[in-house]
Amino acid sequence: MSLARQFLREMRPFFRLLDDVSLARRNPQSFLAAIPQFGEPFFNDTASRPALDISDKGDKYIVEADLPGIPKENVQIRIGDDGQTITIEGKVEEKGNQTSTTGSVEESNAAQSTDASTTAVARPESSTQISTERPFTRSLSFARTVWLPRPVDAKNVTASMNNGVLTIAVKKADDKGSVVVPID
DSSP states (O other): OOHHHHHHHHTHHHHHHHHHHHHHHHOHHHHHHTSTTTSOTTSSHHHHSOOEEEEEOSSEEEEEEEOTTOOGGGEEEEEETTTTEEEEEEEEEEEOSOEEEEEEEEEEOSSOEEEEEEEEEEOOTTOOOOOOOSOSEEEEEEEEEEEOSSOEEEEEEEEEEETTEEEEEEEEOOOTTOOOOOOO
């Protein structure tokens, strides 16, 4: 293995930190949401940066991204920078039809008494919902860009979504700039 490849592999955590700083510049609210006291625990930075696996399969790259609960109609894939990058963007918007009020409720048990902050939900008589912990309106957008080692052919891209996993197969571009020179 070359020293450059080993060096770059060891520097990956540092490069990810730079990605986080770039995210903070573009969207300060999502950066603050990654800090537990500023955001909700279920919609922090990991939700706005889907996990990726990239594999080299000879003549193509396979990119797999975890996008649970996101319909394929809300996902966009772009090949950019002359075939050097793949960008996955998406948006989730869910709206509930319930209204909520927040208050403090005192619950007493035969053995103990505790105070807890709860959300009281007004629901219609026909509703079968007993409890909800999800927000009533959720709007989440994400974007993830990855740089590939070699340019790819933007016309030979296939994508599929199965069980919340987006799979992108991208054929590598022919390297027209290099020539193999035989040794005498």
